[in-house]
Amino acid sequence: MSGPSGVGKGTVCANLRHRMPELIYSVSATTRHPRQGEINGINYFFKSREQFQDMIANDALLEWAEYVGNYYGTPRDFVDRTLASGKDIILEIEVQGALKVKQKFPEGVFIFLMPPSLEELRQRITGRGTENADVIDHRMSVAVEEMNLLRHYDYAVVNDEIDAACHRIQSIITAEHCQAKRILADMPQLPAASEKA
Amino acid sequence: MSGPSGVGKGTVCANLRHRMPELIYSVSATTRHPRQGEINGINYFFKSREQFQDMIANDALLEWAEYVGNYYGTPRDFVDRTLASGKDIILEIEVQGALKVKQKFPEGVFIFLMPPSLEELRQRITGRGTENADVIDHRMSVAVEEMNLLRHYDYAVVNDEIDAACHRIQSIITAEHCQAKRILADMPQLPAASEKA
Structure with a gap:
């Protein structure tokens, strides 16, 4: 799970920990x-x-x-x-790092956590209150650059509301376990079609 | 949503209707x-x-x-x-029909409902009590043939327990709405990376 700095990766991960102790x-x-x-x-x-x-x-x-x-x-x-x-293991990771992991684990599931809007992202970055205007401008331009990397990901989850975002991530994990290609890879050979079961 | 005859498509669909009135x-x-x-x-x-x-x-x-x-x-x-x-619209459909729909809607999401085992499928077919042994054998061999079509599907959902199967299908629908390729297709162009937000 990745996404631009300030989008709320840490908060979402902390919440997921409570919801999915098996992860x-x-x-x-x-x-x-x-x-x-x-x-x-x-x-x-x-x-x-x-x-x-x-x-x-x-x-x-x-x-x-x-x-x-x-x-x-x-x-x-x-x-x-x-x-x-x-x-299952989840990595909470910066965008550049996630792309490096993808090179080593292309079979991984790559989720991009998105701000509801760029305005909202600016507010979250500003809201931390620890940065001056230049730093905020710089972080915003980095964030926009990172948003353009969404195309390398499998999923985009909007972090509009923490419970909704966590529910979507849980759904993605459940759905990925149902992917036919994963199940076929794990499945014993079926009897030949002509053979009676 | 498709799957071999006798796997419980109708029961799962009836249950989904209650859970997802928006579908x-x-x-x-x-x-x-x-x-x-x-x-x-x-x-x-x-x-x-x-x-x-x-x-x-x-x-x-x-x-x-x-x-x-x-x-x-x-x-x-x-x-x-x-x-x-x-x-979103869901089609409850026989396996052959689903493959025809896929030709016309390749962007659709194709879910294969699976029996927990072939033994369990035979029990379900037999359990209806309306068929003789030859008909059951024939239906089983058709079912095995249909199971081999799983590779044409996006997802396989084991219908071991009705609530669990419905939960998986709901998760698949939620996850598909989060697919990066779908979101990118709907998204307005981001500002260029060099531009300040």
Whole structure:
């Protein structure tokens, strides 16, 4: 699950956690310092720069990026182990990172969380109250650029209302499990059509 | 929505009607006589053989078939008018008919209702108590043949339990409305990426 910065990915994910306890959440690795209450292995895997650079060198990350001086990335091992156990895993991820994951997992399901409108996105970014006008303008132009990447995604979910958005994501997960191509891939061979059952 | 004979299409559809009153149900045309309580235009459009043959001649049917001496078909006009009004329409339809509809509406969503197992399907067919062993064997071999057509469908929904099957179909409808390709087709052009929002 991805989408432009400020669209509400974190809030939607927190809500999904309550609704779908069976869904596993990918835990990112980062070099930034833990904030109060954050727990290693739950909120993030907290790493030193050296540890993180080793993970990059060992291709242990599905994607990674540097943001405001800190590294963030998705450990490949945790994703692989979850999928191997037959469970669904959700990645809450920036747009550029999602496109990198798609290169490695084209069979994944890529959901783009959309603001109801660009005006609404500006209000949400402004509403955080922590940025000046230039920063907001810059983040808006990045967001518009990111919206143009929607065409690389399978689904677009408008985050107009948190419960509605979560319901749509749950429906997408249910529907994807019903896709004929997935079921055919898992199905034992049917008896030949001419054979009596 | 389609699936082998005996899988429970009618029961699932009746249940969906209660759950999704906003969904429009396609009404078939038939030359068979109305059963007690059946209403023209609600259960079927009841037609004479001459009227039905005129509809065939005028290409007024999306698909049609003759079954035990009676014609059954899907009037194209009702489907077209519903789609033009922006509503969703569901067709409860035999497997062969669904494949004909797919030729005319490749953008439709094709759901295959599956029995939990072939043993369970035989029990359901037998359970109706109206058929002899030869008829049941014949219907089973037709059903197996129809199961092999699953690969032409978008989704497979196992009808293990009526509420669960209906929930899956509702999820599929919700998810399809979130498909990026549908949303992109309906979306006004975004501002160019370089332009400030």
